[in-house]
Amino acid sequence: MAQVVIRNLNKKFDEVHAVKDVNLDIRDKEFMVFVGPSGCGKTTTLRMIAGLESVTSGQILIGERVVNDLPPMDRDIAMVFQNYALYPHMSVYDNMAFGLKMRKFDREEIRRRVHEAADILGIRDYLHRKPRQLSGGQRQRVALGRAIVRHPQVFLFDEPLSNLDAKLRVQMRVELKKLHERLGTTAVYVTHDQVEAMTLGDRVVVMRDGVVQQVGEPLELYNRPANLFVAGFLGSPAMNFSRVRVAAANGGLRIENEGLRLAVPPPLAGRVGRYVGRELTFGIRPEDLRIATEADPRDLSFEAVVEVVERLGSETLLDLSVGADTMVAAVEPDAPARVRGRLRLAVNPERMHFFDPATETAV
Ligand code: ATP
Numbered sequence: 001m002a003q004v005v006i007r008n009l010n011k012k013f014d015e016v017h018a019v020k021d022v023n024l025d026i027r028d029k030e031f032m033v034f035v036g037p038s039g040c041g042k043t044t045t046l047r048m049i050a051g052l053e054s055v056t057s058g059q060i061l062i063g064e065r066v067v068n069d070l071p072p073m074d075r076d077i078a079m080v081f082q083n084y085a086l087y088p089h090m091s092v093y094d095n096m097a098f099g100l101k102m103r104k105f106d107r108e109e110i111r112r113r114v115h116e117a118a119d120i121l122g123i124r125d126y127l128h129r130k131p132r133q134l135s136g137g138q139r140q141r142v143a144l145g146r147a148i149v150r151h152p153q154v155f156l157f158d159e160p161l162s163n164l165d166a167k168l169r170v171q172m173r174v175e176l177k178k179l180h181e182r183l184g185t186t187a188v189y190v191t192h193d194q195v196e197a198m199t200l201g202d203r204v205v206v207m208r209d210g211v212v213q214q215v216g217e218p219l220e221l222y223n224r225p226a227n228l229f230v231a232g233f234l235g236s237p238a239m240n241f242s243r244v245r246v247a248a249a250n251g252g253l254r255i256e257n258e259g260l261r262l263a264v265p266p267p268l269a270g271r272v273g274r275y276v277g278r279e280l281t282f283g284i285r286p287e288d289l290r291i292a293t294e295a296d297p298r299d300l301s302f303e304a305v306v307e308v309v310e311r312l313g314s315e316t317l318l319d320l321s322v323g324a325d326t327m328v329a330a331v332e333p334d335a336p337a338r339v340r341g342r343l344r345l346a347v348n349p350e351r352m353h354f355f356d357p358a359t360e361t362a363v
Contacts, residue, residue, distance in 0.1 A: 001028045002063055002076075002153035002186040004049060009058035011044050011210075018044045020210040022058070031180050031187045033201035035194055036233070041210040042190045043158060049188060050079050050156050063153055078147035079156040082163060084139050086131040086146075092118075093127040096145045110149075117148040120179065137168045144176075148183070157189040161196065173199060194234050198222070206230050228281060228360040231353060237286045237317060240327040243357065244282045246275040254299065255282055259323020263299040265349040271363045272354055280363065283353035286317065289329035291337070292344035301346040304329075306337050320345070 004026040011019040019041040026032045034042040047053035049060055051072035060067050067075050078099075086095050093114055100110045118124040121141040131139055140160060147155055160176075161169045177200060180187055191197055197204045198218040206213040206221065206229070214226040225231035231239050244255035246264075253264040253272055260282070264272050272280065292301040304327065308319035311333065318329045318337055329345055337343060354363040 003028045003030075003061075004032075004154060004186065004188065005059075005061040006045075006049075007059040007061075009045065009048065009060065010056045011041070011048060011053065012056045018210050019048070022212055024205065024212070024215065026186060026188060029184045029186055031189065031200060031202045032205065033189045033191060033197045033203075034205045034207060035191055035197035035201075036207035036213075038192060039209075040207040042192075042205075042207050045207075046156055046158055046188060046190045049154075050077060051075050052079075076153040077156055078150045078152040078154075079158065080143050080147050080160045082159040084131075084143040084163075086139060086142055088131055091128050091130060092123065092134070092142050092145075095131065095142055096127075096149055099146060099150055113149040113151070114145070117145040120148065120182070121145050121175075136164050137172060140164060140172060144179070148179075153186065155185050155187040157187065159191055160189075162191075162193070176200060194236065198234065206233060208233075224362070225353070226362055228283075228355045231283050231355070231362075235285055237328045237330065239283045239285045239353070240289075240325075241355075242282045242322070242325045242327070243279055245279055246272055246277065248276050255280065257323055257325070259304070259321075259325055260302050261299070262302065262347060262352075263297075263349075265352065268352065268354065275354075275363070279357050281355040281357050281360075283355060284327075284347055285351065286328045286330040287315075288348040288351035289327070289331070289345045290348075291329075291331055291335055292346035296344070296346040300349055301344050303342060303344055306339055306341050306343060309337050309339055318343070 006022055006024040009019055009022040036042050044053060048055050055068050062075055096114045097110045118127055121144060123141050126134060126138060161172050164172060173196060189200060201218055203216060204218055204221055205215050208229050214221055214230045221230060222234050242257060242260060244257045247254050247256060253269050255262050255264060302322060304320035304322045306318055307321055310317040315330050316333055316335050318331060320327045320329060356363055
């Protein structure tokens, strides 16, 4: 069983408290993705799991063992780096074999494992080449191969796709997913790319300023973000936010500001009710807005002025002015919208989000 358990983990670099009291149970065979903006502490956390960075306080367990004081070599992990870290003077075969040679595996076993990994990754024909004779995507496969041949308990990935061009990145993302399904090895993966996080992760950890903001399955984080940061970080274009006042009206509740006057759907009224007479941050994702029809209730729609129309083919993005706010709506590809035109937008009442303006936590 190769679970990774992190208990009260802290890392301080002089004045920087880079990782703050992180607790996490990564399950056997799970693909866990750490995501967050630059400097949030995700790489430092990964490097502590790898043993490349010392732990200031707390514990890391791999399998059943506390590994805090074990050197990287003895942790039964294999790491894949952003820059591939291949030896330029060695052939692909020797790059892949290197870690096994260091560990004194016999020649036949090394040959068997390198060929097996090369077959999985489709690089059998390049085994005699040097890294400089390979494309970026092929080099990345070699770096993966070098990790696979070790048959480690845990794979650690540090932004492994970020040096590839956009198209190759998408292709390698799919290959990584297939590879994980095939090998079933526990994986910890660091990225700043929320699409990678959403598509690769069985679960995702969102970090900010060294603190874990939320842990959960991708759609759980997307549909029920715990706070304003997670809500704004996942999703592209990002969730729209508006500051609103909560008012009691006709036996129900409504939210309002200069441009919005919307009914609060009954299932949300319990939680929003505590804010009557006060302000809340209202959030709605671009895809949860659509152009309203006559049939849409007035109290679940609002008027906007179209500022920009972006026709992407699969959908159309509208940049809108709504009172003093700007919003983005993702609507049908052939939506009848023109710049400076007025439109009514309907809100999906099941997809309204509310956040406390002071604590920023979801209401
Ligand atoms: P990025 O995506 O840019 O790599 P990250 O989320 O991985 O960001 P870390 O690299 O873990 O962030 O860095 C977290 C914080 O710790 C940052 O403020 C960074 O400047 C600081 N830090 C990282 N390594 C060191 C170090 N060796 N010495 C001092 N400060 C460091």
